[in-house]
Amino acid sequence: xxxxxxxxxxxxYPPEMAVRNWMIDGWKKVSVRNGFEEYDGPIFEYLKMFQIxxxxxxxxxxxxxxxxxxxxxxxxPEITPTLARxxxxxxxxxxxxxxxxxxxRLCRAERPQKGxxxxxxxxxxxxxxxxxxxxxxxxxxxxxDYLRMVGLTPKDIQIRISSRKLLAAVLLSVGISEDDxxxxxxxxxxxxxLPAETFEQMLLEKVGEQAKADEISSFMAVASIDEIGQAxxxxxxxxxxxxxxxxxxASLAVMGVAEYCVFDPSIVRGLAYYTGIVFEVHGxxxxxxxxxxxxxxxxxxxxxxxxxxxxxxMGMGDCVLELLLxxxxxxxxxxxxxxxxxxxxxxxxxxxxxxxxxxxxxxxxGYSANFSYKLGGLSKQLKEASAQNAAKCIIIGQEFAExxxxxxxxxxxxxxxxxxxxxxxxxxxxxxx
RNA sequence: GUGAAAGUAGCUCAGUCGGUUAGAGCACCAGAUUGUGGAUCUGGGGGUCGCGGGUUCGAAUCCCGUCUUUCACCCCA
Numbered sequence: 001x002x003x004x005x006x007x008x009x010x011x012x013y014p015p016e017m018a019v020r021n022w023m024i025d026g027w028k029k030v031s032v033r034n035g036f037e038e039y040d041g042p043i044f045e046y047l048k049m050f051q052i053x054x055x056x057x058x059x060x061x062x063x064x065x066x067x068x069x070x071x072x073x074x075x076x077p078e079i080t081p082t083l084a085r086x087x088x089x090x091x092x093x094x095x096x097x098x099x100x101x102x103x104x105r106l107c108r109a110e111r112p113q114k115g116x117x118x119x120x121x122x123x124x125x126x127x128x129x130x131x132x133x134x135x136x137x138x139x140x141x142x143x144x145d146y147l148r149m150v151g152l153t154p155k156d157i158q159i160r161i162s163s164r165k166l167l168a169a170v171l172l173s174v175g176i177s178e179d180d181x182x183x184x185x186x187x188x189x190x191x192x193x194l195p196a197e198t199f200e201q202m203l204l205e206k207v208g209e210q211a212k213a214d215e216i217s218s219f220m221a222v223a224s225i226d227e228i229g230q231a232x233x234x235x236x237x238x239x240x241x242x243x244x245x246x247x248x249x250a251s252l253a254v255m256g257v258a259e260y261c262v263f264d265p266s267i268v269r270g271l272a273y274y275t276g277i278v279f280e281v282h283g284x285x286x287x288x289x290x291x292x293x294x295x296x297x298x299x300x301x302x303x304x305x306x307x308x309x310x311x312x313x314m315g316m317g318d319c320v321l322e323l324l325l326x327x328x329x330x331x332x333x334x335x336x337x338x339x340x341x342x343x344x345x346x347x348x349x350x351x352x353x354x355x356x357x358x359x360x361x362x363x364x365x366g367y368s369a370n371f372s373y374k375l376g377g378l379s380k381q382l383k384e385a386s387a388q389n390a391a392k393c394i395i396i397g398q399e400f401a402e403x404x405x406x407x408x409x410x411x412x413x414x415x416x417x418x419x420x421x422x423x424x425x426x427x428x429x430x431x432x433x
Numbered sequence: 434g435u436g437a438a439a440g441u442a443g444c445u446c447a448g449u450c451g452g453u454u455a456g457a458g459c460a461c462c463a464g465a466u467u468g469u470g471g472a473u474c475u476g477g478g479g480g481u482c483g484c485g486g487g488u489u490c491g492a493a494u495c496c497c498g499u500c501u502u503u504c505a506c507c508c509c510a
Contacts (some may be wrong), residue, residue: 002500050510058510060434078510106510111434113504182459189509289509310459315510347468382470387467397468411470 008110008118014338020121022335023318024103027123030146031101034138036125039100041082047072049081052303053273061109070184079104079124080313081304087128088306097135114167115289115320121290128301128315130433133244136277136296136312143314144257151330157291160264161248161279164295166228166241167268173235174215176207189268191220203408225249225263248277274296277312279430283324291324341367343385343411347378347397354396358406358421366431385411 005011012020021426028038048359064074076082079102087098102124112118125142127135140159147157167188168181176184187206190201204213218231234240245263252261269278276296283291294314302308325331344359346352355371362369370388372381378395385393395407399418406424409416419427 007501053510058508061508061510108510110508111506112502113506116509148446273510293509345469361498377467378469379466380470384470386470393470395468407468409469414470416469 006118008112010117018338019322019331020318023321024121024123026146026150027101027103027316030142030149031123031125032330034099034142034145036099036101036142036169038102039083039086039265040102040104041076041079041086043074043083043105044075045082047074049085050074050077052081053271059415063107063109075107076104077104077106077108078315079122079217080126080300081316082126083126083313084300084304088301088304089305091301091309096129098126098129100126115317115323117319119317123316123318124313126311128311129309130312131310133221133248133277134251137248137255138250138312139294139312140252140261140279141255141257141406143294143312143316144260144325146316147281147291148257148260150325150334152324152328154259156282156284156324156328157260158284158326159261159279159281160267161261162263162265162267162279163241163245163246163277164268164274166238167265169235169237169241170219171216171240173233174207174212176212180206185268186270188216188220188266189270191268200289222263222265239319242386244277269293269295275299276385279314281316283327288320288323337389339368340370340385340388340390342369342392342394343381343390344369344371345378345381345385345396347395348373351396351400354400358394358396361425365425367428383411 010016031038044065046053047059047062050062051059058077062074062077062318064072066072083100083102087094104124107119109118110116123146125139127139140161144159164185167185171181171184172178184206187199187202194202200213200217203216204210207213207216215232219228222228222231225242228234228238228242234242249258249261249263253321254256267278267280269280274295275298278295279293280290281292282288292314294312296310296312298310299308300311305337322331342359342362344355344362346355359369359371370385370390372384374380374384382393390411393409393411395409395416397407399405399407400421404421405418406421407416407418408424
């Protein structure tokens with residue numbers, strides 16, 4: 001009986017695995033060089049853990065299960081709750097600031113579509129315990145640091161930055177009540193996805209008065225931080241939020257990534273989760289969904305039963321990123337093919353035993369080496385070496401019997417030289433084994 | 434969860450009006466080639482035509498259901 005792969009999952013054959021490893025290696029490298037330390041948690045948690053922050057809709061999109069002891073568990077759809085739990089558990093002994101990263105495998109039971117599967121990998125970086133917006137800027141910088149490293153330019157991608165604090169202050173000054181903020185966030189978040197007229201209409205329905213709707217609309221249409229003063233009536237809360245945004249942009253300019261960044265008041269982010277700076281990374285064409293998103297969520301630890309310590313974080317999934325990199329031709333160009341250091345061959349069956357010995361010597365010195373399992377002629381063996389993309393071939397033939405010499409053939413140039421076996425081994429650069 | 438389109442070899446696809454033993458290219462394997470690879474030529478293996486049911490003398494082809502994929506919604510932690 002043939003069993004198909006499960007809906008929304010991927011099989012990673014060697015070529016796909018190479019892509020995945022390359023991507024994850026890049027994430028880890030950039031995290032480490034930006035001063036983050038890696039952590040991870042279990043792949044499942046108590047179901048309750050994921051119900052704290054979120055409503056029933058999210059719970060419906062969880063893969064949940066019951067263990068034999070009747071415990072309700074769920075496969076993690078995100079790692080942030082685990083992070084909160086882990087940090088809370090040791091909050092008194094952890095040196096601050098806490099700069100941690102992780103590349104968890106996550107599962108969400110959503111309907112699969114372009115750039116969204118049911119199982120995926122997500123790079124997460126978080127800074128906990130730093131109130132200053134420098135932490136937000138650093139998070140954004142680290143995100144760009146990776147995207148820039150893999151070859152994406154400001155022409156390809158844009159970091160759109162806004163502030164929940166600013167938006168809240170504006171909405172309150174317009175006369176929206178505190179209780180209605182969350183509902184409005186959800187609507188404003190859709191602004192770019194809906195036709196302009198539909199959006200205006202829905203906004204008017206939500207706020208009731210045309211004057212309020214107009215003021216919100218004019219704020220949402222602001223193209224730069226400087227224009228905020230013209231669109232809305234400033235008050236001290238708005239002023240503070242604006243200053244914070246300006247600080248973030250100034251920091252990013254100093255770090256040399258200003259070209260990637262743009263202020264965009266239509267960046268709101270879905271749920272009532274964020275409390276300060278929010279941002280999303282989008283492809284310039286805007287055809288794909290967001291590549292990454294993040295922001296400040298100062299209530300996170302408290303919501304999970306810990307102290308009120310501030311936090312800011314970013315998540316980047318592998319699916320959309322891969323689509324974008326493929327589109328830009330940045331994947332094949334950077335991805336190294338499988339490369340074998342040596343392929344060991346014999347010109348006479350007499351030397352079959354020596355072939356194993358030479359391969360074993362190379363391997364024990366940290367070099368990758370293969371040989372053919374078939375007892376074919378040299379021609380066949382070299383063909384196999386080519387198929388495995390071997391850098392060099394070692395040919396063991398009559399010269400070995402006569403004077404202990406190996407023929408080393410460079411598979412790129414086709415040139416070949418005779419070397420003494422012992423000299424060859426002692427001449428190898430030491431490698432990590 | 435809603436709607437639309439698609440599904441034939443490992444991959445990309447052809448397959449006439451419903452008619453005999455379902456084809457091609459690429460990939461794979463082998464030979465040409467027992468001291469020199471990538472190329473070429475020749476040959477070979479590989480199919481429950483997604484699955485189940487129906488109509489028919491006869492179904493890859495028509496009908497229904499179902500699964501999967503893709504796209505658009507919902508949602509996006």
